[in-house]
Amino acid sequence: MKNHILKSRIIISVSFFIFNNLILANGNSSLFERANELYRNEQYDTAIVLYENILKSGFEAPELYYNLGNSYFKKKDIANAILNYERAHKLAPNDDEINFNLQLTQTMVVDKINALPEFFLFRWWKAFSEILSSYQWACLSIILFIIFLLSAIAYLFANRLWLKKISFWTGLILIFFSIIAFNNSYQLKNSNIYKSEAILISPSVTIKSSPDEKGTDLFVIHEGAKVWVIDEVGDWLKIKIADGNNGWLKKSDIEKI
Amino acid sequence: MRSKLLIILFYFFSAIKGNADNIQFTASAPKVVETGEQFEVTYNITAQPSGFKPPEFKNFNLLGGPSTSSSSSVQIINGKVIQSSSYSYTYYFSANTPGNYTIEAAKATVDGKNYMSNPITIEVVSSGKTGNAQPNNAQQGAKQNNANQNTRNQETIAEVGNEDIFTRVLVDRNNLYQGDHLIATIKLYSKLNISAIENVEFPAFTGFFRQDIETPQLKSLEREVVNGQVYATGVIQKLVLFPQKNGEITIDPFTMQCVVQIQVRNRPRSIFDDFWGPSVQEVRKKIKSRPVKINVKPLPLNNSASFHGAVGNFNFKAALDKNNVKTNDAITLKVIISGNGNLKMIEPFDIKFPSDFETYDPKVSVNISTSTSGVSGSKTFEYLLIPRHSGDFKIPEIVFTYFDTQSNQFKTLSSGEMDVKVEKSANEPRETVISGISKEDVKYLGKDIQFIKTQLPEFTRKNEFFFGSLKFWLFYLVSTTLFFILVLFWRKRIKENANILRVRNKKANKVAHKKLKDAHLYMKDNRKEEFFEYILKALWGYMSDKLSIPVAELSREKILEETGKLNIDSELIKKFLQTLDNCEFARYAPYEDSSQMDKIYNDSISIISKIEQKIR
Numbered sequence: 001m002k003n004h005i006l007k008s009r010i011i012i013s014v015s016f017f018i019f020n021n022l023i024l025a026n027g028n029s030s031l032f033e034r035a036n037e038l039y040r041n042e043q044y045d046t047a048i049v050l051y052e053n054i055l056k057s058g059f060e061a062p063e064l065y066y067n068l069g070n071s072y073f074k075k076k077d078i079a080n081a082i083l084n085y086e087r088a089h090k091l092a093p094n095d096d097e098i099n100f101n102l103q104l105t106q107t108m109v110v111d112k113i114n115a116l117p118e119f120f121l122f123r124w125w126k127a128f129s130e131i132l133s134s135y136q137w138a139c140l141s142i143i144l145f146i147i148f149l150l151s152a153i154a155y156l157f158a159n160r161l162w163l164k165k166i167s168f169w170t171g172l173i174l175i176f177f178s179i180i181a182f183n184n185s186y187q188l189k190n191s192n193i194y195k196s197e198a199i200l201i202s203p204s205v206t207i208k209s210s211p212d213e214k215g216t217d218l219f220v221i222h223e224g225a226k227v228w229v230i231d232e233v234g235d236w237l238k239i240k241i242a243d244g245n246n247g248w249l250k251k252s253d254i255e256k257i
Numbered sequence: 258m259r260s261k262l263l264i265i266l267f268y269f270f271s272a273i274k275g276n277a278d279n280i281q282f283t284a285s286a287p288k289v290v291e292t293g294e295q296f297e298v299t300y301n302i303t304a305q306p307s308g309f310k311p312p313e314f315k316n317f318n319l320l321g322g323p324s325t326s327s328s329s330s331v332q333i334i335n336g337k338v339i340q341s342s343s344y345s346y347t348y349y350f351s352a353n354t355p356g357n358y359t360i361e362a363a364k365a366t367v368d369g370k371n372y373m374s375n376p377i378t379i380e381v382v383s384s385g386k387t388g389n390a391q392p393n394n395a396q397q398g399a400k401q402n403n404a405n406q407n408t409r410n411q412e413t414i415a416e417v418g419n420e421d422i423f424t425r426v427l428v429d430r431n432n433l434y435q436g437d438h439l440i441a442t443i444k445l446y447s448k449l450n451i452s453a454i455e456n457v458e459f460p461a462f463t464g465f466f467r468q469d470i471e472t473p474q475l476k477s478l479e480r481e482v483v484n485g486q487v488y489a490t491g492v493i494q495k496l497v498l499f500p501q502k503n504g505e506i507t508i509d510p511f512t513m514q515c516v517v518q519i520q521v522r523n524r525p526r527s528i529f530d531d532f533w534g535p536s537v538q539e540v541r542k543k544i545k546s547r548p549v550k551i552n553v554k555p556l557p558l559n560n561s562a563s564f565h566g567a568v569g570n571f572n573f574k575a576a577l578d579k580n581n582v583k584t585n586d587a588i589t590l591k592v593i594i595s596g597n598g599n600l601k602m603i604e605p606f607d608i609k610f611p612s613d614f615e616t617y618d619p620k621v622s623v624n625i626s627t628s629t630s631g632v633s634g635s636k637t638f639e640y641l642l643i644p645r646h647s648g649d650f651k652i653p654e655i656v657f658t659y660f661d662t663q664s665n666q667f668k669t670l671s672s673g674e675m676d677v678k679v680e681k682s683a684n685e686p687r688e689t690v691i692s693g694i695s696k697e698d699v700k701y702l703g704k705d706i707q708f709i710k711t712q713l714p715e716f717t718r719k720n721e722f723f724f725g726s727l728k729f730w731l732f733y734l735v736s737t738t739l740f741f742i743l744v745l746f747w748r749k750r751i752k753e754n755a756n757i758l759r760v761r762n763k764k765a766n767k768v769a770h771k772k773l774k775d776a777h778l779y780m781k782d783n784r785k786e787e788f789f790e791y792i793l794k795a796l797w798g799y800m801s802d803k804l805s806i807p808v809a810e811l812s813r814e815k816i817l818e819e820t821g822k823l824n825i826d827s828e829l830i831k832k833f834l835q836t837l838d839n840c841e842f843a844r845y846a847p848y849e850d851s852s853q854m855d856k857i858y859n860d861s862i863s864i865i866s867k868i869e870q871k872i873r
Binding site: 028029032033036039054055058059060061062063064066067070071073097100101104105134135137138139142145146149152153156157182185186188189192193 | 704705706707708709710711712713714715716717718719720722723724725729732733736737739740743744747751
């Protein structure tokens with residue numbers, strides 16, 4: 001009897017949770033469609049407000065960031081366009097449209113920062129890890145793990161030698177790739193949560209040598225430039241740009257991706 | 258010869274007659290006179306009148322006239338004879354009271370036809386302040402000036418007052434929009450006799466785009482009243498000015514030097530003075546106009562892409578010379594802008610022609626005249642287009658936006674879309690003849706971001722990731738647990754199976770012996786068929802139990818293979834197989850021999866017991 005009550009309670013709470021989420025998601029869907037309509041009618045300002053409202057409700061989607069980026073782009077707000085494209089890119093690293101628009105918009109940024117050449121293996125590894133999104137990597141990792149378990153069973157109970165051999169090696173390879181997928185999913189999630197990358201929002205920012213207004217001016221970068229946050233002191237952030245130079249700027253000058 | 262002469266004479270007279278038809282009858286008089294001043298009213302007619310009737314001259318005192326004079330001239334230019342004659346009637350009047358008076362038209366009769374002259378208006382001003390101000394005579398003001406100086410030093414050079422001669426830059430308006438135009442008139446006002454004008458310096462007109470209006474050279478001066486005084490005036494230059502920036506722009510002073518003649522009386526007692534008339538001294542006077550301030554308003558904000566600074570009042574026309582052509586035939590698109598305004602500023606239109614058209618820079622022809630009404634005319638852009646491929650094409654509408662100075666509003670004119678149908682021309686290479694056709698690259702016309710995503714996304718909570726979520730770990734946990742359960746279950750099954758096999762292994766000897774016993778019974782009954790069947794069953798069954806292989810899967814080769822793995826003496830197995838062979842052979846042998854059965858029975862027992870000793 002007691003068990004029964006507990007069960008029904010769980011069912012109610014779970015269904016309420018799902019229902020609640022559904023309502024919110026439904027409201028967001030209609031908002032999203034209305035914003036798209038406005039975008040088509042070239043009312044970018046209002047479209048931006050609606051897209052931002054969805055974000056304010058605590059939900060996100062790569063498509064949402066992408067459309068928001070497009071709206072900002074149409075308003076010639078390059079910095080915010082890049083910021084939103086980058087966010088979309090983080091959630092869906094392998095989306096062609098997002099990558100295309102991001103690259104196109106990056107050509108309009110004032111600063112030409114010569115990125116330090118990365119070791120080619122790192123570059124390859126990064127490109128490889130961005131083939132799938134965090135969610136997809138996680139799913140892949142689980143699927144590979146389950147197949148690994150199956151092959152382990154095959155290994156344990158096979159009474160033929162060749163079957164044992166094959167299942168042993170496939171199992172080994174599968175667990176290896178499952179771990180890689182697990183790691184990639186983890187990395188992508190981390191880069192999403194612990195935001196070290198940021199986009200410069202202020203039109204022009206002078207980077208200081210110390211977290212102080214009186215610090216020596218090191219260099220000037222302009223809106224839309226991508227920076228990596230490496231340290232934080234009060235209102236000040238230590239940032240690094242793609243060519244390896246670093247310095248301090250105010251927190252309000254950048255927006256984390 | 259005679260006829261030729263006649264023809265010449267005929268032409269001669271006909272020319273005269275033709276000229277006579279064009280009769281002009283004009284009246285002229287000064288615009289402004291002072292009371293008491295003598296002035297002339299002259300009627301001029303370009304033919305000999307048979308009758309002349311002057312109007313009634315009210316308000317004026319007729320002093321004399323009419324005095325008539327006539328002149329005639331014959332001009333022969335390139336064999337064309339032009340004869341002109343003129344008759345004039347001159348009346349001399351003086352006016353008594355100030356005011357505006359109109360003299361009605363006079364009537365003249367030429368060859369029975371009546372002609373009317375133009376009526377004239379004369380303004381009469383009182384002569385009280387300046388006395389006898391006449392541009393053609395020496396000036397009173399100068400005289401007074403002179404007289405003052407004469408009292409001190411008779412030899413001093415006469416001076417000219419600023420009021421006597423000055424210049425002004427007159428603008429038709431002080432307040433206008435940027436891009437609009439204003440007309441500036443530089444005028445000379447003088448009470449003195451001017452004998453020459455020197456060093457005319459036009460201001461720089463900074464901030465303006467300046468265009469001169471053709472102004473006839475200053476020859477005679479007209480009379481005008483300024484501040485109640487009669488001045489002789491003349492227009493030096495008329496200009497059209499287009500302000501180039503907004504805000505207050507100042508037209509710098511205009512300067513020039515005039516040589517004025519002033520009467521001087523050096524030796525007032527000389528007899529000759531009166532005889533030679535008053536002696537005249539030439540004085541150089543530099544005059545300077547006052548700077549003029551022009552307030553230029555900026556144009557209202559217009560974001561339309563089709564506005565490029567055209568201000569004025571325009572008409573817009575765009576047309577193709579033909580809409581239906583064959584490939585490689587040229588089409589001309591003519592865009593004509595006509596009207597009044599800053600036509601020169603209008604740039605060629607940036608028209609996005611279909612990319613299959615070969616286009617050239619437009620030919621621009623300008624037909625502009627500058628007059629007192631501003632700059633007017635037309636500007637024509639001719640775009641030459643050559644369609645290189647057949648098809649139906651659309652030339653997008655051409656939009657022209659200008660600021661209308663009459664309504665102070667932006668106006669947009671559009672040509673509308675134009676359709677061009679291009680057919681394949683006959684001499685275009687046929688497609689079947691493929692000889693080095695050059696493929697064209699796809700032309701990319703522009704670069705833009707890709708369109709937004711319209712399909713509904715799956716919204717997820719921010720920073721909510723599948724990785725690390727409960728669901729994620731549950732997948733691993735559940736699958737691993739299932740795995741272990743499966744493994745344990747299977748292990749157990751295997752163990753159980755192994756037990757069954759061991760039992761069967763242990764019982765194999767017993768089962769075999771039981772079957773052999775049965776066979777023995779059949780041997781006694783001499784039932785050959787059943788005997789051999791049981792012997793075989795016993796042998797196969799024993800091996801099956803011993804090797805844990807079902808009877809159905811058992812074969813001789815299998816036995817050899819499996820027993821080889823168990824390291825059983827191959828001699829023993831050979832014997833076993835020999836017994837099997839003998840048994841099967843004997844089974845189907847035609848003869849019946851009980852000793853044979855006996856032997857097989859004993860062999861079977863001995864081989865089973867021997868194998869039993871080896872495999873435990």
